[in-house]
Amino acid sequence: MNEYTVEAAKIRYAKLFSNKAVLDVSGWVEPNNAIPTDENAFVKRAMNNIDVFFGMYDKVIAEMNKEEFLGEKY
Amino acid sequence: MIGERMEVIQKCIKNPEYREEIKGRIAVRMAGVEDVFVEIQTRGLIPNATLNKALLYTAIDSYYKDIERIKCFHPIPFTDKHKKAAFSIKWLIKLKPIQLENMCDDDNISKKEILINEYFAIFIAMALLDLDFTLYEMPSSKYIANLLYTLYYREVNGMVLSSVMYLLECGLKKNIP
Numbered sequence: 001m002n003e004y005t006v007e008a009a010k011i012r013y014a015k016l017f018s019n020k021a022v023l024d025v026s027g028w029v030e031p032n033n034a035i036p037t038d039e040n041a042f043v044k045r046a047m048n049n050i051d052v053f054f055g056m057y058d059k060v061i062a063e064m065n066k067e068e069f070l071g072e073k074y
Numbered sequence: 075m076i077g078e079r080m081e082v083i084q085k086c087i088k089n090p091e092y093r094e095e096i097k098g099r100i101a102v103r104m105a106g107v108e109d110v111f112v113e114i115q116t117r118g119l120i121p122n123a124t125l126n127k128a129l130l131y132t133a134i135d136s137y138y139k140d141i142e143r144i145k146c147f148h149p150i151p152f153t154d155k156h157k158k159a160a161f162s163i164k165w166l167i168k169l170k171p172i173q174l175e176n177m178c179d180d181d182n183i184s185k186k187e188i189l190i191n192e193y194f195a196i197f198i199a200m201a202l203l204d205l206d207f208t209l210y211e212m213p214s215s216k217y218i219a220n221l222l223y224t225l226y227y228r229e230v231n232g233m234v235l236s237s238v239m240y241l242l243e244c245g246l247k248k249n250i251p
Contacts, residue, residue, distance in 0.1 A: 063219035
């Protein structure tokens with residue numbers, strides 16, 4: 001029967017725990033283009049997009065009414 | 075190692091000074107989103123709807139908490155725009171801050187009104203993705219319809235959605251993913 005203690009588990013999974021590829025995420029880095037959001041630019045872009053984006057809402061709903069998902073009928 | 079990470083996470087979320095900073099950012103984002111909503115209404119594009127500020131606050135607050143958890147865990151200084159777009163969508167469609175007026179009395183409520191929160195969330199995400207449609211092409215109505223369907227009928231995971239946002243941005247800016 002296995003012994004269910006922290007020490008026993010550490011020995012049991014020693015090899016796995018030493019495998020940085022499996023468990024260590026400390027090397028995770030964000031893409032270089034990550035910058036703080038410029039809220040003014042965000043609002044400006046949104047304002048610029050209003051007419052074109054909401055202007056196509058009827059077309060989008062018409063597409064939804066075709067009852068297709070990724071080209072397949074549902 | 076886990077203990078150290080937990081300490082970092084707790085420090086980020088529970089540090090009063092940091093919370094104050096986050097509150098400031100929530101207020102700024104709220105103001106921006108509210109102004110955009112008002113402008114859409116002024117142009118008559120979302121009739122019969124109001125923006126519930128308490129729900130909007132909760133959505134943006136939850137967005138920041140989600141993002142901060144990821145930042146603290148990994149630990150990263152800034153979040154990329156794909157996560158910003160994805161997690162904004164996640165919380166806007168979950169809490170649905172746009173409320174329809176007289177919905178209970180209206181037998182003829184349309185799909186257009188029912189899906190307004192999802193459509194608005196995609197709209198906000200596009201702006202967070204740095205997509206200005208005076209400079210870039212719009213995605214097709216078919217693609218938006220499929221995305222809308224997914225957001226309305228399926229479970230949405232923020233991290234998976236950020237990958238969708240990355241591909242969408244690449245497609246519209248004509249970059250190879």
